Amino acid sequence: MQTTGPTLMGIDVLWAATLLSAFATLCLVYAIYTALSVRDPMAKRVKALNERREQLKAGITASTSRRAKLKSASHATDRMRTLLASLKVLQESQLEDAQRKLVQAGIRSKDAAIAVIFGRLVLPIVIGGGAAFYIYGLDGFPEWGSFKKFALFAVALITSYKAPDLFVQNKISKRSKEIQKGLPDALDLLVICAEAGLTVDAAFNRVARELGKAYPELGDEFALTAIELSFLTDRRSAFENLAQRVALDAVRGVVTTMIQTEKYGTPLASALRVLSAEFRNERMMRAEEKAARLPAIMTVPLILFILPVLFIVILGPAACSISDNLIK
Template sequence: MLNNPPGPTLLGFDVILIATVLAGMASAAVVMALYAAITIKDPMAKRVKALNARRAELKSGIMVTAKKRASLVRKNETADKMKEFLGSLKMLQESQLKTVTQKLAQAGIRKKELAVAVIFARLVMPIVLGLIAGIVIYVIEYFPDWGTMKRFAGFAVAVGAGYKGPDIFIQNMISKRTDKVRKGLPDALDLLVICAEAGLTVDAAFERVAKELGRAYPELGDEFSLTSIELSFLTERKQAFENLAYRVDLESVRGVVTTMVQTERYGTPLASALRVLSAEFRNERMMKAEEKAARLPAIMTVPLILFILPVLFVVILGPAACSIADAFSDGPGG
């Protein structure tokens, strides 16, 4: 019986297999893009529902209604089991739990029990991915051409990805959310200035800005709405502003919070302080845009050399090279 010849390989990887996997991923991405384009949802609907629940929670002074308490208890039981397991292994610290909770809040996830799940995933995922990689690489020997160092490197990458995967995923969510909040903050401060000059209170101004900017900047509208609710129901208004700085990992937001706290404490004019902050943030955004524009020539150098200049040389020198080749071929010895 004849053995089928092996397919083409690149750096020890089967090119046909990699192409098949990439084609499948591209097809799945196209299907997801079409589904997302067809099923367009209101970005504020889910946030408004969550904010209304938060308003009811602060107003009533209890966590949830009695009807939802059973499901919450079941979730807490799962989180408690994971917490007990991590505590038995001496792998759960209170400072670590607070850090993960803050990162989840900055990513827009306000379920505190998920912090235990993230820490639990750091423990479980390296073991799971390490076992899968060990079986694939060493037991099944799916990559028989790999040497000892390449096999160990693949196993180490799988374990490292399992440990750092949750942190990288959460940090990516934080970065995207922070960028969206940063883009809408100068416009929000301008609207806050207008609301303050119109005579609205601080909590009413935050609520109005959240309604006006909710569709353009849903994340910023979500944070401002929650701050407005906490300003209305919390006993200390300073805590509401500090919660805003806690949930948003942005230096400019901390500057706004400091200004609001000082305004509440000393009675300084709110509109003038916010106007100065808005001008500073706009200048900062313009400086970042100018910095990116200044880096553009250096960034374009590599694509220019690799992709544009060779084509240009072919277009310019190609006809001359063809003429020279024809002249030599038609010479006396031709």
Template sequence: MNPSAPGPTLLGIDVYMVATGLVAVATFALMLAIYAVTTVRDPMAGRLKALNERREQLKAGITASTSKRRAKLTTTNQTTDRMRSVLSSLKVLQDSQLKTAQIKLAQAGIRSKDAAIKVIFGRLVLPIVIGGFVIFGVYVLDWFPEWSAMKRYIVTAGALILSYKLPDIIVKNKITKRSAAIRKGLPDALDLLVICAEAGLTVDAAFHRVARELGKAYPELGDEFALCAIELGFLTDRRAAFENLAQRIDLEAVRGVVTTMIQTEKYGTPLASALRVLSAEFRNERMMRAEEKAARLPAIMTVPLILFILPVLFIVILGPAACSISDNFVGK
């Protein structure tokens, strides 16, 4: 076979060249997958390393200065006070709006009260900064001269709306991720609560124990249970501690657990049996959710099957026959 002879073509495209490119892409994807698998890092390793470094610093006496911490805290408070004064002067800071923002931030795992002021201030400033920049670029600098007036209006209006909703979108994303992480560990936490209740521990001690045992596997859930245990210890109304737990977690399952705990505290019903029923219910719900995702797979896989798998299959099956037919016609 003459190596300089042209290879078979399909629709004017060299088949050998296309096959070589596909092999190169597959090899690169394989190497990337091997690299991703072999370089998986344990998240606890970084925490342990940071903890050991901090321990060594404390042993050597290298600690942060108290005056620097106080100055940093004072600077942060001054910035927040300026934001609060600006919002108050513009009559856009309402108590209900501030309370709603604090609840959303608590559900996202951010417990700083100053963060609510920053979110509300971001809603005010971001449309002015980002929207003004887009308006200046589109209408003054004439970035897209070929665009019609309607396209320019749509772009500027979209920039203004997106910049206004950007803080809420970020907070909502954090809430969704945190709620999903808590939902995964809730059945295990209820099982541990059942064991602690049957062992004779009080509710406060049971929450402390569950927070300590599940803190590594589910840090979000352990954090919330630890805070609830602390509130149970110092709040005069124990019902308020459970209601705060339901308020900080945006899950119906947690609200059901809180309702059960409140009824147990009020009427003296057996805690272990109620939590065992809830745990079984949550496990069944998690299984149903997994089955639902599995049932959606055929519909989800239809688009990748049509776009990526079937064309390759047709090329592999019909490609040699098409090449032969093309060579015969060219030879004749």
């Protein structure tokens, strides 16, 4: 390739700058498109919850098409359940624990608990057996010693066994963080609704609508709690279900406060206002803690990525000029 402009390490600087400018323009167009095409993440969930409420009112649990899908899915679940029961590895306590964690992860299908337990059984056999066959049967990694081969087999076996739990725990952690971000705002809105004279279920429903776009996970939980408050005879059960669905101590504190105000008749707005102030202080403390860790965290990226680029920007033109003068 014939170069007419300044070069750096044999690369035409103008050509490289043109490519980088085109890539930056493409990224900018994609960012604008993403910002303009934001969809409401709460609309689909609210629609599903409203359909479920109407079905419960009408005494219908599912439509015909949904029943067909559930029936096909239940056949696969029944096969897995039968296999696990025949091997005597399916325990009721284990099933309840898996269902509770899946609900905290936002997965409310009861069949998913069977799939998680089945994955714990099948994945070690498939992945661990495949690793053992490759390492010992096909003599994979012949230059490795026996200890390294056994360590690789053990890592593959343990990782495949823990993979379903790690996946569920990761979803629980992400969902809990998203709910924790919007909890102070939700409590402030609950205080406003309580002072405006709305009932508890109406207040939860209004907060779910208002915060559904910004915090869809929190809006989903509040909308489901509002539905349970309107259907269940015991309102305490609806609050306890909310505490079980969210793996956060802050939500448990809110549930305890709601139960106590229902039982003893204490003012709801003042109690929620105190909780909201505490949660905001905790959020500010977490932000200050992250800001205090930032200089130590930025040291390695600064040395590896920012300083070399800075040196290239400062010394690049001089290096190009020196290179052109030496070539001439």
